[in-house]
Amino acid sequence: MTPSNSPAAGAVPTAIPGRFDLGTIGTGLAFAASLGELAEVLRAGGPAGTAVVQAPPGTGKTTLVPPLLANLASTPGLASIPGALRVVVTQPRRVAARAAARRLAALDGTQVGDRVGYTVRGERKAGPGTLVEFVTPGILLRRLLDDPGLETTGAVILDEVHERGLETDLLLGMLREVRQLRGDLSLVAMSATLDAPRFAALIGGAAPHATARGAADDGGGPAPVVDCPSALYPLEVQWAPAAVPRLDGRGVARGFLDHVADTAAGAHAAGVSRDPGTDALVFVPGAWEVSYVAARLRGRAASGTEVLELHGQVSPAEQDRAVSGRRQGGPARIIVSTDLAESSLTVPGVRLVIDSGLTREPRRDANRGMSGLVTVSCSRASAEQRAGRAARQGPGRVVRCYDQKSYGAAPAHVTPEINVADLTGAALTLACWGSPGGQGLALPDAPPPAAMAEAIEVLRELGAVAADGHPTGLGRTLARVPADPRLARALLDGAVAVGHHAAAEVVALVAGDQRAPGADLTRVLSTLRGGREPAARRWAEDVRRLETIARKESAAVGPSVVTAPVTSAESPGVVVALAFPDRVARRVPGDGPARYLLSSGTRAGLPAGSPLSGHEWLAVAEVSRAAGRDAAGTGALIRSAAPLTADLAQAAARHLLSDAVEAKFSQGRVTARREQRLGAISLSSTPVRPSPAEGRTAVARALSEEGLGTIGWSTAADALRRRLALLHRELGAPWPDVSERALLAALDTWLGPELEKMA
Structure with a gap:
């Protein structure tokens, strides 16, 4: 493509003072060849100002599309965005938002926070002169609730829509409605897979799934789709299944993780012997697995190899270090990551991928009243995206630690989060938007009626929505708290009962992805307070932010339901019980493994040797389906809990008390x-x-x-x-x-x- 300074049709505004130099930024990026087509369709094709970009990871779409839209906003004759309004780009993860902003700013020759910035939970680097701002979907959702017209925004780019995250799906529907009121707002969806026509129909105004639910169709037809060919080099695929199962009763089997680590060490050593520039990327499902595999690799990788961890709980500095390229003359690297590195950011220098074939997805069990993350086989589309990371900058190799039969049995695409997740937070967002239950809103998939009805009932119990499904004043307050509505209510209630700081500590802990050894939440809390865990800094930042919210908003809930004095040791259990009264649990009498009956009627076991097993009452933060010895024959396992007294249990869950x-x-x-x-728990029985x-x-x-x-x-x-x-x-x-x-x-x-x- 030849850069041009003229506003002729199809030209890309570049190399003009005050605008982004797309010729320089796009050097070496495959998507640079598609910029002219995208500029043209945004100016004149289909529904004006909408487009879907379909391009594989690593082609440069995240780097090039935002500055293109910023240039279009200020180019006479090409402007599809009147005025110098900001371009907002969503990234599904905080580390991806920061990395994308940092890369674009570096290519632009400016500092992060000037022309290019970002805003993620607890961190903001953007100012009045920022033209492109990267944000997480949750940040943009809260902005929409505060400013439904997005008056200071000229364009929104939704990146990685193929991941089908719940918040991104909600944004697709809500922004479509904003465009019906603001025809000058440009909307671009970017996908790495072949589902582009679905999103094109939705944002362009011809969403067949939406009209069946009564949503308005603006009649504009589907948005134009701009493709970019894959930029992959040759990729060698190897299969290295383990001799042990990938999963056992406790989750990911340690024997399998040992196999992943040993396979990575051997494959990396062989790769470095052929090409000293080879770095490796290892995919495992969660933060605990990342730490376990990384620790084993440090003892087995070739001497001098740098082993880095990449997941949501490590500090921003450590995340940035992992996603940055190898330092000049630096040692070979092995980055152990969750699926965070699957598609939303590129890790430079990777020529080798080791894939466990596992991922962690939300699941809701309506029969047992449980919801949370479960470990499952990743989709074939995800496996292909992971493998592709090895062939972005040259020939690469992927070693899959499972067999071809397991690959063939995996789902073709990721399961949309709206179909399997707890919808309480989404239901509150939709209520505040004016679409209770998603009624009349064009979404990629309709929320399951039973799950949505259950979520709305939870909101009614919290006092967040009225009988007609619209939000109360308290509901709008809870929507401003960056946490699940139940945790938000517990933050405000708990601030009155146990103090602002103590309540914020527990809510920040439960909202994070912390693994509790022996299911003991108080032990994790003690470790984080001591600052010994890698996640301690992030947790402390979350605590400070939540404490500020609690001090400002706690008056909205009035007196706490817990009126008795609460000791510091009892505080975690009280806050958890306030958030999840249906998970207050009492030990079932009898010898053998510890079994507990939750107030919801679910029975669950404790991990063997848990220090909590001596407590009669627990407040359970997480419970999930499980088999094996730890579940004690109940079919469910308590993964995270804190001790509680009988009196405090009854106070926190007093609406479940009955006497009949x-x-x-x-x-x-x-x-x-x-x-x-107390719900299903018998407190006393008298003839x-x-x-x-x-x-x-x-x-x-x-x-x-x-x-x-x-x-x-x-x-x-x-x-x-x-x-x-x-x-x-x-x-x-x-x-x-x-x-x-x-x-x-x-x-x-x-x-x-x-x-x-x-x-």
């Missing part, structure tokens, strides 16, 4: 007990004399469930009933209907006197 007489009919008589419960009404109810229930035979008909009574049935069938009235259905409907009439005696 439960009568039973058995063997011809009625008995009753007074049952005091009492049933009232006549309770007796009648018990008999009616027993007869309905077990049939009239429960009464024990005498021979004479049974014969009489048969004769009456014959007369009713043959002659009709006045002979009565004595069928089971008819007799059950008239119990008080024919069984009333006996019911009084039974009581």
